Amino acid sequence: MPDPKHSVLDKAETIARRILERLGSKVDLKLSSASEHVLSPNVIGDLASRLENVVESNLQEDEQRVRRVAPNRFKVLFTYEETSGLSSQYIEAVGKELTATVSEYITNLRYLTRGPIEVEATRDLFGKTTTVKVATVNDTRQAAGGSDPVPEANVGGTRCICFDGNEGRHFRVELKPDGAPAYIGRVAGNAMRIDDPSVSRLHCSLSIRTGGSIAIADVGSANGTYVNEQLLGPDEARSLDKGDVVGIGDFKLTVSEIT
Secondary structure (H helix, E strand, O other), rough: OHHHHHHHHHHHHHHHHHHOOOHHHHHHHHHOOOOHOOOHHHHHHHHHHHHHHHHOOEEEOOOOOOOEOOEEEEEEEEEEEHHHHOOOHHHHHHHHHHHHHHHHHHHHHHOOOOOOOOOEEEEEOOOOEEEEEEEEEOOOOOOOOOOOOOOOOOOOOEEEEEEEEEEHEEEEEEEOOOOOOOOOOOOOOOEEOOOOOOOOOOEEEEEOOOOEEEEEEEOOOOOOEOOOOOEEEOOEEEEOOOEEEEEEEEEEEEEEEEE
């Protein structure tokens, strides 16, 4: 009979590995060779378990008065001491991987949500212990478990950007002003996956700026990110306009539409 402790540890180690896979090759190599700059699988596994417990303790009733509406927004607040040696990219990747883990848990139990699921990981400079906060936020996207979407009036500022790529390929990315950045990279799980050796696992990100424009930033890729043949600096974010040409590894992506 399998030991449940082993299955929990295996799950935690899988999550920890996927967090590194979400990072670009330079960051991945740096973190994987310095254990003090990553969270241990035990810590990550504990966070996953706490999020599952938060889901169970915050279920709400649906229209048939059945408790199966799960919260869809979570925030993990790390203490400064726990994250002082971690990069902001790594902390962001923790949130993205925990988002996938919680989404799988909610879907497997056939719970419903009122909008897309998101786990944000961040630092709490004044916190004494790591805490998990929860909220239920309405959105127009299809809810987990197949429930109907909520009215469109609850969403504001969502934007889409489309690219024409190599060999006639087309890409479309949807962004929310209050959501996490959308990533472009080589591995599955990115908003845009380009499976090519010249592209890093996590190559660059797209996000909405305060004024509503869409910006692109490199996230430690091996071969850099270019906009109209100009290399982006390590801390630089560049706004994109229709017709701009983005270079990612050996790929050229032309912005065909922004809505």
